[in-house]
Amino acid sequence: MKILLVDDHALFRTGLRLMLERMDASFELLEAGDCRSAFDRLDATPELGMVLLDMQLPDMPGLEALSLMRSRYPAVPVVVISAADDRPTVLEAINRGAMAFIPKSSDAEQLENALRVVRTKGVYIPASALANPLDAGESAVKATLGKKSDSLRTMGMSDREIQVLELLVQGLPNKLIARQLNVSEPTVKAHVAAALRILNVRNRTQAVLAIGRLKYAFS
Numbered sequence: 001m002k003i004l005l006v007d008d009h010a011l012f013r014t015g016l017r018l019m020l021e022r023m024d025a026s027f028e029l030l031e032a033g034d035c036r037s038a039f040d041r042l043d044a045t046p047e048l049g050m051v052l053l054d055m056q057l058p059d060m061p062g063l064e065a066l067s068l069m070r071s072r073y074p075a076v077p078v079v080v081i082s083a084a085d086d087r088p089t090v091l092e093a094i095n096r097g098a099m100a101f102i103p104k105s106s107d108a109e110q111l112e113n114a115l116r117v118v119r120t121k122g123v124y125i126p127a128s129a130l131a132n133p134l135d136a137g138e139s140a141v142k143a144t145l146g147k148k149s150d151s152l153r154t155m156g157m158s159d160r161e162i163q164v165l166e167l168l169v170q171g172l173p174n175k176l177i178a179r180q181l182n183v184s185e186p187t188v189k190a191h192v193a194a195a196l197r198i199l200n201v202r203n204r205t206q207a208v209l210a211i212g213r214l215k216y217a218f219s
Contacts, residue, residue: 001049055082070097097171100124
């Protein structure tokens, strides 16, 4: 797998490269020190398998870069790596389509666990973000998870609804989900509504949190 490391600190990129090479010798690692270089790399490498994106870059705010990457390259999962790991920042990154949020204080084991989740099409959220008290908007998630099994099918979700939920969690808009599954956009909207209703949540971010608490991995 080709992985693009995007960080403006060469020393951090070197350290991250060494950690990744020890994890999996098959990783082919590319580097970029700013957003312009990162987008050039993405344009030149259509087979890129993952982006590790720092939030503090010199030429563009990190969240803006994340949104742009997910819009331009929806098939490439983006993993955020950041020194700022407060709950609002984590949730905003997930809301904008990040497939994982890894605090820079994480150790090699946490990094490996996060990448394993992303490679199995799951979403990794640090325990600190999951452990904090839920706000009123997430109370329904807690109620659902307290009552039901960790199997989406056991919860009553159809295979097609699970497929749609998987793509929704990955940050794809309804139009791209419809194109990928070869169905109409209204059909996708209906499946999204059904999946969110079964999870007892209102939006993608709450769905991601629910999936994270369920520790569900899409096959």
